[in-house]
Amino acid sequence: MDPFLTILIYSIYTSSAIILFFLVVIVFLRWKAAREEREYKLCEKEWEPLYIDYILGKSELDYVKSQFLKTNRYKFYRLFFTPYLKMLDGKDFEATKALCREISIIGHYRQKLLKRNLYDKATAAKMLGDFRCYQSIPERIRMLKSKNHLLILAAAQGLAVSNNPRAFRPVLKALLSNTYFTYEGATEILSRFGSEICPPITELLGEYSKGFVPAALNNPRKKNNAFRSLLPKAKPATVNHTLLVIILIDLLGHYRYAEALPVLNRLLAKADTETIVHILKAYLRIGKLPAEYDPGVYLKHEDWVIRNFAIQTTEMAPDKDLIPKLDQLLNDENWWVRYHAARALMAFGDAGHSLLILRADGSETESATIAAYVLASKEVS
Amino acid sequence: MSTGQVFIIFYSVFIILYFLAINLSYLGLVVISFFGIKKISLAEKIAERDLSFKSSFFKPLSIIIPAFNEEATIVETVRSTLSLRYPDFEVIVVSDGSTDQTMEVLKETFSLTPGFDNYRAELKTKKLNRIYRSAYYPNLVVIDKENGGKSDALNAGINISQYPLFCNIDSDSLVDTDALLKITDLFVKDWRVVAAGGTIRAANGALIKGGMVKAVRISKKFWVRFQIVEYLRAFLFGRAGWSSIGGLLILSGAFSVFRRKAVIIAGGYLTNTIGEDMELVLRLQRTMKKIRRPYKVQFLPDPVCWTQVPETYGGLKTQRRRWQRGLAESLFLNFEMFLNPQYGTVGMISYPFFLLFEFLGPVIEISGYLVLIYALAFGLLNWPFVLLFFSVAVLLGVLLSTAALLVEEIFYRSYPKLKDVLVLFVFAIMENFFYRQIHSWWRFLGLLDFIFKRGGWGTLSRQRFNND
Numbered sequence: 001m002d003p004f005l006t007i008l009i010y011s012i013y014t015s016s017a018i019i020l021f022f023l024v025v026i027v028f029l030r031w032k033a034a035r036e037e038r039e040y041k042l043c044e045k046e047w048e049p050l051y052i053d054y055i056l057g058k059s060e061l062d063y064v065k066s067q068f069l070k071t072n073r074y075k076f077y078r079l080f081f082t083p084y085l086k087m088l089d090g091k092d093f094e095a096t097k098a099l100c101r102e103i104s105i106i107g108h109y110r111q112k113l114l115k116r117n118l119y120d121k122a123t124a125a126k127m128l129g130d131f132r133c134y135q136s137i138p139e140r141i142r143m144l145k146s147k148n149h150l151l152i153l154a155a156a157q158g159l160a161v162s163n164n165p166r167a168f169r170p171v172l173k174a175l176l177s178n179t180y181f182t183y184e185g186a187t188e189i190l191s192r193f194g195s196e197i198c199p200p201i202t203e204l205l206g207e208y209s210k211g212f213v214p215a216a217l218n219n220p221r222k223k224n225n226a227f228r229s230l231l232p233k234a235k236p237a238t239v240n241h242t243l244l245v246i247i248l249i250d251l252l253g254h255y256r257y258a259e260a261l262p263v264l265n266r267l268l269a270k271a272d273t274e275t276i277v278h279i280l281k282a283y284l285r286i287g288k289l290p291a292e293y294d295p296g297v298y299l300k301h302e303d304w305v306i307r308n309f310a311i312q313t314t315e316m317a318p319d320k321d322l323i324p325k326l327d328q329l330l331n332d333e334n335w336w337v338r339y340h341a342a343r344a345l346m347a348f349g350d351a352g353h354s355l356l357i358l359r360a361d362g363s364e365t366e367s368a369t370i371a372a373y374v375l376a377s378k379e380v381s
Numbered sequence: 382m383s384t385g386q387v388f389i390i391f392y393s394v395f396i397i398l399y400f401l402a403i404n405l406s407y408l409g410l411v412v413i414s415f416f417g418i419k420k421i422s423l424a425e426k427i428a429e430r431d432l433s434f435k436s437s438f439f440k441p442l443s444i445i446i447p448a449f450n451e452e453a454t455i456v457e458t459v460r461s462t463l464s465l466r467y468p469d470f471e472v473i474v475v476s477d478g479s480t481d482q483t484m485e486v487l488k489e490t491f492s493l494t495p496g497f498d499n500y501r502a503e504l505k506t507k508k509l510n511r512i513y514r515s516a517y518y519p520n521l522v523v524i525d526k527e528n529g530g531k532s533d534a535l536n537a538g539i540n541i542s543q544y545p546l547f548c549n550i551d552s553d554s555l556v557d558t559d560a561l562l563k564i565t566d567l568f569v570k571d572w573r574v575v576a577a578g579g580t581i582r583a584a585n586g587a588l589i590k591g592g593m594v595k596a597v598r599i600s601k602k603f604w605v606r607f608q609i610v611e612y613l614r615a616f617l618f619g620r621a622g623w624s625s626i627g628g629l630l631i632l633s634g635a636f637s638v639f640r641r642k643a644v645i646i647a648g649g650y651l652t653n654t655i656g657e658d659m660e661l662v663l664r665l666q667r668t669m670k671k672i673r674r675p676y677k678v679q680f681l682p683d684p685v686c687w688t689q690v691p692e693t694y695g696g697l698k699t700q701r702r703r704w705q706r707g708l709a710e711s712l713f714l715n716f717e718m719f720l721n722p723q724y725g726t727v728g729m730i731s732y733p734f735f736l737l738f739e740f741l742g743p744v745i746e747i748s749g750y751l752v753l754i755y756a757l758a759f760g761l762l763n764w765p766f767v768l769l770f771f772s773v774a775v776l777l778g779v780l781l782s783t784a785a786l787l788v789e790e791i792f793y794r795s796y797p798k799l800k801d802v803l804v805l806f807v808f809a810i811m812e813n814f815f816y817r818q819i820h821s822w823w824r825f826l827g828l829l830d831f832i833f834k835r836g837g838w839g840t841l842s843r844q845r846f847n848n849d
Contacts, residue, residue, distance in 0.1 A: 002766075005766065005769055008769035008773055009769060011773045011776075015777055015780050018780055019780050019783050022784060026783075029790050029791065030794075030802070118423070122426075122427050123426060123427065149570075150427070153424075153570070157429060161429075161432075180570070180571040180572050180573055181570055182569055182572045184439060187438040188438040188569070191438060192432060254438075369496050376494055376516055377519070
């Protein structure tokens with residue numbers, strides 16, 4: 001037979017066999033998943049009362065452990081405990097962690113952390129984070145130096161939810177130096193550490209506020225050593241000191257750390273536009289203003305974002321002297337500034353409210369439209 | 382040997398080489414996409430979506446919904462979009478000169494109040510009539526503007542958007558609850574990402590409640606089932622494969638997210654092309670290269686956007702002709718990328734692939750059928766060869782579709798019933814005997830439309846989502 005036809009015939013056999021194989025795999029996977037789901041549901045049904053009794057102190061650890069160990073399937077353990085680990089805190093969390101240690105789940109993931117397989121390592125780093133396993137912190141900090149982005153991410157996330165401030169600096173440095181994380185991404189992960197990171201952050205910013213010399217970035221003998229050590233040397237163009245300052249300010253705002261207000265106000269005095277925005281945002285989140293803070297300067301700022309946040313800070317401490325300035329801002333060129341000025345006036349009580357009614361009926365289009373809109377929204381709500 | 386015989390031999394050799402090249406490329410993409418999706422599924426496994434959702438640091442997002450005469454679906458789409466799980470977002474509906482009740486139903490349902498807004502005319506658009514805000518939802522903005530086409534509407538939406546990322550969702554589409562969290566995560570974790578897209582699946586037949594897909598079921602409609610198989614193949618190994626090797630040329634217009642600033646620099650959507658989604662992705666890559674900004678265009682198979690696919694012969698034909706014309710326009714408007722090493726994988730691999738196999742594919746396939754008729758007429762047909770070759774072609778087509786079904790089963794298992802998967806397998810076989818040929822013909826007509834510069838968007842009749 002023509003060799004070409006022979007090749008075609010073999011191609012038919014091969015592709016038919018592969019198609020059939022794929023089909024069998026699909027059916028098998030479906031059957032396996034259904035069986036696993038059934039088995040897990042049975043386990044869950046059995047484990048749930050046991051676990052609740054244990055948490056309520058009605059059952060002993062040894063008994064519960066022996067019951068759990070009847071089914072030695074780590075996948076099921078993970079499925080069962082993960083939601084509890086995420087939800088619980090304090091005594092209940094510690095009790096759950098103790099049970100997991102006893103049925104050797106933590107040991108199982110610590111073993112996996114040492115494996116070379118990317119999948120095992122990353123999953124283990126995440127799970128050990130959920131268990132807040134302090135013993136594995138050194139290994140996970142070492143993972144931050146990996147070349148694999150996923151491993152760094154898994155380690156960073158795991159370390160952050162472990163709530164151990166000791167890992168804060170390595171994670172921050174790794175995110176800035178070894179990944180392509182945006183400032184939002186880095187801040188989001190760092191915000192999982194817990195409020196214990198606030199005092200060291202305030203200290204760092206305090207050091208920075210005394211005067212940072214960007215030109216001396218690569219000179220370790222210059223001041224701001226602790227601050228500078230966090231900055232990556234390889235990517236000065238993408239990650240600069242302003243970005244680091246912004247991340248730290250946002251974290252203080254996130255934890256509403258009022259003790260940092262004096263440092264933030266010191267920074268505000270000489271901050272650039274971007275940093276001012278983040279400091280004002282931090283004030284709003286903290287819900288308090290430093291005694292020396294004067295919003296008047298920022299209500300006149302050329303950047304609309306700053307004007308916008310400054311207006312919102314006036315709602316925190318309504319000062320009647322600010323009403324004329326807010327009234328002026330009802331005609332600002334930016335819609336958001338006009339909107340927030342109108343909303344802020346509502347916070348000034350009757351004086352602000354009657355001014356808005358007056359403006360809504362006025363002849364100036366911008367202030368009339370925004371005043372009418374805010375009054376209408378208030379009615380709807 | 383006659384001239385006819387010599388022609389048939391040469392043509393057969395050409396077809397065999399072309400066939401080998403296209404199928405080896407597809408098989409290569411299957412393997413690449415499998416490993417790519419495996420990596421993505423690991424990233425998903427370690428992701429902390431709940432924490433991201435609660436975070437106030439997640440990148441805020443503007444969702445733009447262009448609408449032209451969408452009175453039947455617009456309220457459901459807006460409601461579904463407003464209920465998405467995302468920390469901070471705004472919804473911008475752009476009514477592009479709708480002549481039906483689109484504006485009226487929006488005004489009534491969402492209590493719209495007119496107002497001048499923060500509109501920055503960074504991209505040129507047709508005249509705006511009015512901008513509205515909702516008294517119920519402070520994050521809902523509606524623009525009523527003169528008709529200028531989908532691209533023009535999107536550009537108007539970009540102009541008013543206040544956030545660093547924007548997403549465009551078609552008004553006949555519904556997005557999975559966590560889809561936006563998943564897709565913007567790419568931008569958060571890598572500042573180089575300038576554009577990203579997710580998977581599109583057919584909503585026809587699925588059970589939809591409150592603007593959300595509650596139960597995935599496959600439609601009973603013949604044409605829809607072919608399209609389900611097609612979409613699975615296109616997204617699960619086509620786009621996932623190209624994305625894994627950094628060669629993505631297209632993101633679906635129905636659901637993709639872009640970095641606003643990058644799109645503004647690139648000049649926004651082009652209004653004189655019908656393939657505005659693909660064209661933007663290509664021009665964005667050219668622009669980023671020109672301004673020397675590192676960039677990435679990515680695809681994620683998991684965030685799913687459910688869309689109503691055409692259910693009739695006419696609707697599908699119009700859509701596919703338009704797609705082929707859009708592909709041709711996008712490729713030729715960005716021809717400088719062709720075999721240009723400056724653009725890496727895109728210039729050297731994916732652009733030539735699209736030109737050779739996606740653009741010219743229908744011409745080659747149609748010519749094959751014509752030569753077959755010619756050979757048959759003149760008794761030049763080698764029957765054993767033709768039958769065996771056709772069988773191999775069919776089986777490779779089925780193999781690719783089954784591979785997509787397998788990937789779907791391993792990583793996503795969207796169709797809860799095994800019966801549905803088996804039905805799709807049957808359609809994966811059936812499509813080779815009729816659908817494939819007619820599809821090539823539509824694409825061929827699309828090329829003629831491109832050459833003779835004819836045809837527009839055509840009209841698509843919208844139906845309400847299946848709320849049964």
